[in-house]
Amino acid sequence: MTGALGTGLQVIAVALGSPLLVGVMRQVRARLEGRAGPGIGQPWRDLRKLLRKEPIAAHGTGWPFRAAPLLVAGTALVVAAVVPLVTTVSPLDGVADLFAVTALLALGSVALALGALDTGTAFGGMGASREMAVLALVEPTILVSVFALSIRVGSTSLGQIVTATVEDPLAVVSPASVLAAVALAIVTIAETGRIPVDNPATHLELTMIHEAMVLEYAGPDLALVEWASAMRLSIFLGLLSSLFFPVGIATAGAGVLAVLLSVLVLVGKVAILGVLLAAGEVFMAKLRLFRVPELLAGSFLLALLAVAASFFLA
Numbered sequence: 001m002t003g004a005l006g007t008g009l010q011v012i013a014v015a016l017g018s019p020l021l022v023g024v025m026r027q028v029r030a031r032l033e034g035r036a037g038p039g040i041g042q043p044w045r046d047l048r049k050l051l052r053k054e055p056i057a058a059h060g061t062g063w064p065f066r067a068a069p070l071l072v073a074g075t076a077l078v079v080a081a082v083v084p085l086v087t088t089v090s091p092l093d094g095v096a097d098l099f100a101v102t103a104l105l106a107l108g109s110v111a112l113a114l115g116a117l118d119t120g121t122a123f124g125g126m127g128a129s130r131e132m133a134v135l136a137l138v139e140p141t142i143l144v145s146v147f148a149l150s151i152r153v154g155s156t157s158l159g160q161i162v163t164a165t166v167e168d169p170l171a172v173v174s175p176a177s178v179l180a181a182v183a184l185a186i187v188t189i190a191e192t193g194r195i196p197v198d199n200p201a202t203h204l205e206l207t208m209i210h211e212a213m214v215l216e217y218a219g220p221d222l223a224l225v226e227w228a229s230a231m232r233l234s235i236f237l238g239l240l241s242s243l244f245f246p247v248g249i250a251t252a253g254a255g256v257l258a259v260l261l262s263v264l265v266l267v268g269k270v271a272i273l274g275v276l277l278a279a280g281e282v283f284m285a286k287l288r289l290f291r292v293p294e295l296l297a298g299s300f301l302l303a304l305l306a307v308a309a310s311f312f313l314a
Contacts, residue, residue: 006087006250006259013263014080014238017270018230019043021237024271025278032282043230050223058216061118068115069217069224075108076231085238086262087250088159088166098146098156102139105191108228109135116213127212130289134190134197134209137296141187141303145180148306149243152176152313158239166246176313179306181244186299188236190292193229195281197292200229234270237277241269 023040030037057066082096090096113131116124150156152171153164165171172181190197193210200210214225242249248265250258287295 002250002254002256002259003087003089004091005256006262007081007090007092009259009263010086010238010266011077011081013086013267014231014234015077017267018234019047019227021234021270021274022230025274028275028278029282032279043226047223047227050218050226051220053219055220056218057221058119058121060120061115061216064111064114065118065216066115066221068111069221069228071111072108073224073228073231075104075111076228076235079104079235080231082158083235083239084159084162084242084249085235085266087254087259088163089250089252089254090159093157093159096158098143098150098158101158102142105142105232106135106139108232112213112225116216119216121216123212123215127209127215130209131213134292134296137293137300138187138190141183141296141300142191144300144303145183145187145306146243148176148180148303148310151307151310158243162242162246162249163251165243166249166251172244174309174313176306176309177244179302179309181240183299183302183306184240184243186295186302188240189277190296190299192233192236194233194277196284196287197295199286233274237270237273238266241266241273245269 020040020043022043023038026042027037027040079101082090082092083101084090084096109131113128113135116128116131118124146158146161147156149161149165153161155161171177189195193200198209210229214222217225247269248262250262254262
């Protein structure tokens with residue numbers, strides 16, 4: 001019962017809190033840049049405005065264009081339900097596997113890229129090609145870095161990995177965990193389209209990746225895409241905190257009060273990571289596009305070193 005409650009609460013927290021996280025990050029950047037900022041509730045106001053508009057599809061597009069927003073939002077909700085953010089005991093533990101979660105995240109990205117290609121525009125094709133280039137380097141890094149953590153556990157289940165970290169907190173300071181944490185942090189920045197890999201606030205054709213794929217979307221479709229993007233950011237930050245700092249997460253035998261407290265702890269940890277990420281973006285310049293693969297290749301190398309260190313320490 002508490003496992004089902006925790007799963008439901010973490011889905012609600014991700015679905016409702018993700019736009020607020022984006023608002024907090026924008027507000028932090030605005031304050032550090034000397035601006036007042038629109039307020040943390042502005043993303044929800046933008047989504048409400050988009051939902052009230054009439055659905056419009058680009059001329060000549062087919063089902064890939066129309067299905068992409070639903071797929072990217074649906075996969076984000078499914079991942080939010082299966083990853084251990086609030087509790088490690090969930091009725092969905094059977095599908096909370098490293099490979100399944102990575103595949104679901106990749107499915108959302110591929111669906112959005114296919115929708116961009118379906119428009120037949122130069123921007124859509126350019127953004128889709130760049131997104132696939134990033135995806136080809138990001139997804140293996142996720143698999144290898146988390147696999148480095150699973151070696152000492154003997155399982156690729158994310159719930160069991162987090163449970164093992166809760167039982168042995170000192171394992172986080174091992175060389176394998178440190179290397180894996182750095183690799184996943186870089187992957188989080190790339191997968192969520194943040195500086196220095198991408199800039200979510202720009203529409204310059206020479207630099208944008210994610211924004212180029214969604215230029216043809218409007219109304220409720222655009223609202224779904226933006227909502228899914230915010231949820232993916234929350235999921236990555238939440239998973240990063242659960243894998244390497246699982247303080248407050250509810251484990252087997254926890255009561256209802258512990259589950260409710262773990263929701264508050266999750267919100268706090270994700271908010272702190274979001275603030276740190278936003279603050280770092282202010283003092284960091286965006287990389288040139290041809291330098292991005294070098295950064296992602298470096299993160300993959302760190303993940304490989306984490307696996308080697310895990311085997312050596314095992």
